[in-house]
Amino acid sequence: MERIYVHPLPVRLWHWVNAVGFVVMIVTGIQIRYVGLIDMMSFKTAVNLHNWTGFLLIGNFFIWLLFYLFSDKIKAYHPELSPTKHFRASFRQLQYYGYGIFRGDPNPHHVSVYRKFNPMQSMLYQVMMMLIVPIQFYTGILLWDVKRFSAAVDMLGGVRVVDTVHVLIFIFFTSYILIHAYLGTLGHTPAAHFKEMFTGYVEVEEKDG
C-alpha cells in the first residue's frame, strides 16, 4: 500500500471541529425542540450552547472556504462538467455501495491528491457546502436574534417559515451524520477512513509497474 497526503491540516481541523460541532448542534437542537420530553440539560443551557457552537461553526466554515479559495486543492470540488460522465460514474459508485461491496469488488473510485471525492461525494459536498450549510447558518443567525433581523425574517415570510427551513435542514443533518459515520467504516479496514482524517494520509493500492 502506498501512502499519499490527501487531507492537509486545515481541512482536518475543519472536519473534526465540524464533526463535534454538528453533534453538539444536533443534541442541543433536539433538547431545545423537545424540552419537556428530553431533559439532558436546561433549556437555557441548550440555547446558549447551541448559539455559541453555531458561531464557532460559522467561523470554522470560513477556515474551510479560505483554505480552498487560496489552495490548488480546490480542484477536489471542481464539478464534472459532463452530466453523462458524472451520472455514469455516480451510478457505478452507487452500484458498488449497493452490491459490489458485498461481493468484495474493488471501490471504483481511486483516491488521488486532487480527486479525493467519489462522484457522489463531490456532488453532495458541493450542494452541502455551498447551499445547505450556508442556509442553515443564515436561518440560525436570524433565529438567534429574531428582533434584530426582523426585516429579513419578514421578507422570508415570517419566523415560522425561517424555523421550518432550519428544522428541515437539521432533520437532514441528523440522518446525514449517522450515515456519514457509517460510510466512514467502509474503507479497506473499518478504521482506515477515520485514521486518514487524523493523519492526512490515505493508503492506496500501489500502481503496477
Next chain:
Amino acid sequence: MATSRGAGRVTRATFKTDFVIASVVGFLVLFAGTWARAADKPLSEPDKTCLACHSQERLEKKLANRETLSLHVQGDAFAKSVHGVIGCAGCHADVNLKSHSAKTKKITDVREYSIASTEICRGCHAGKFKQYEGSIHASLVRDGNPVAPVCTDCHSPHAVSPKAVYETMAAVPCKNCHAAIFNAYAASMHGKARSKPGESAAPLCSDCHSAHEVAVASAREGRKTACLGCHAGALGAHQKWLPNAELHFEVISCPACHSPTAKRRVDLRLYNSMAQQDVSEQKGVPKFERRARSADAQGGGLDAIELWNLMKVFNRDGTAGKTTLRGRMEVSSGVEAHQLADKGQALSDCKICHSEGAAAFQSVTVSIAGPDGRPVRYGANKEVLNSVISVDSVSGFYAIGANRIKFLDIVFLLSLFSGIAVPAVHLTAKWVFRRYVNKIEAAKASESATDRSRHSAGGRRGGRGSK
C-alpha cells in the same frame, strides 16, 4: 354627537364670560396656594341666591323620558370645591334669573344632558378635553355606550376636588366602574405599595392609563410603555438572564409573567407586512367577525384549515403587502393584568412556556384591531399553533418547543430511523453476503480439495499401477 354641537353654540357674551372664567381658573391652578386661600372664601351673594333653592335636597326635575334629574347642590361642598371660586355662573352662564324656570329648559334625559354639559367643561379645560376625546371612554360615548363616562361621572360637578384628592386609593374615581380591576390592583404589589402611608411613587390607575386620554390596555404594545416608564432598566435586567429579551418584550405582555397565577392565552393579530402594522377594522364596515364566522363552518372556533381560508379571504382584499398573523402572549382578562406580584414570584423558568402542552398555548384567539383600537376577537383551536398549514397562515408566531409542527416531528423520526436503519441494513446485508460468499468459497475450496485429493489418490493408484 349632534347634541354636543348643539350645546356648543355660544353667544359672544357667554364666550367672553367663559374666557374670563377660564383665565381666572388657569391663574388659580397655576398658583395653588392662592387657590387654597380662594377655596376657603365664602360663597358670593349670587351663588347664595342660587343655593337658596338648590340646597333643597328634594329639588329635582322630571324629564321627558320619566327620569328624574336631581337639582340639589350641597352648598358647603360646592364652596370648598375647586369650582367654588368661579361660582354657579361659571358653568351655568346661560341661566338668567329672570327667565329661570323649571319649564323653560327642555332636557330629554339625564345621559343626554350629561353629554351636552361636557361642552361647558371644554370651555375652560380645552386641553384636557382634547385628551379625553382621544380616549377609549370618549370613543365608547360616541358609539352610544350608555355607561361610558363623561366628565361629570368622574368629577362630581358640584364638588370638584383638587387633583391630589383623585390621586388617592380612597378617592380614585376609576374604581366606581372598574371595581373588580381595582380590587385586583389594590391586592397587587403596586396597590400594596401605594397604600403605605406617605407612599406616592407606586403607580395609581392614571399613572399607567393616563387620567383623560385613557387608552386601550390591550392594544398591540399594551401598557408596556407605561411599565417601562417607571421600570426603565427592565430590558437591561432581563437581558442578563433571558435570551432574546427584546423579542420576549415584544411578544409577551408584562403581566403574562408578572401576574404568575393568571390564565394566559395567545392572541394572533392580523398584520400587514407592507404597512408593518396591525390591520384595523374600518369604522362602519366591520368585516372580521362576519368573515371569521363564515370561515368557521363547524362553529367550535377556527381550525387550521379554516384559519388558512380566512387569511386567504383577507389577502384577496387587494391591499398592498401580505396579511399574516402575529402572535402575542397575554393574560386572559383585565383583572388578571392587574394582579401583579413581587418580581421574585414572576415566571422565569423557560420550560413553563417552551414545552409541549404548555398552559399558555391552550387558549388561542384571532383578532383584528377595532376602529377604536380595541381588539375584536374570534376563538381558534389550539391546534392552529402546531399545524403544518400554519407555516403560511401563522407565519409570524412561533414559540420554540411549544408550537412544534407535528408533521416535522414525523419527518424527524423517519429521518432518525433511516439514519440508523440504512447503516444497520447495509451492515447486515454485508454480513449475510459475506457469510454466503464465505460458505460458497468454503464449499468451492472443499470441492477443489476433494478433487485434488481424488486426483492425487488416483495418481498414486495409477503410479503404483505403472510401477
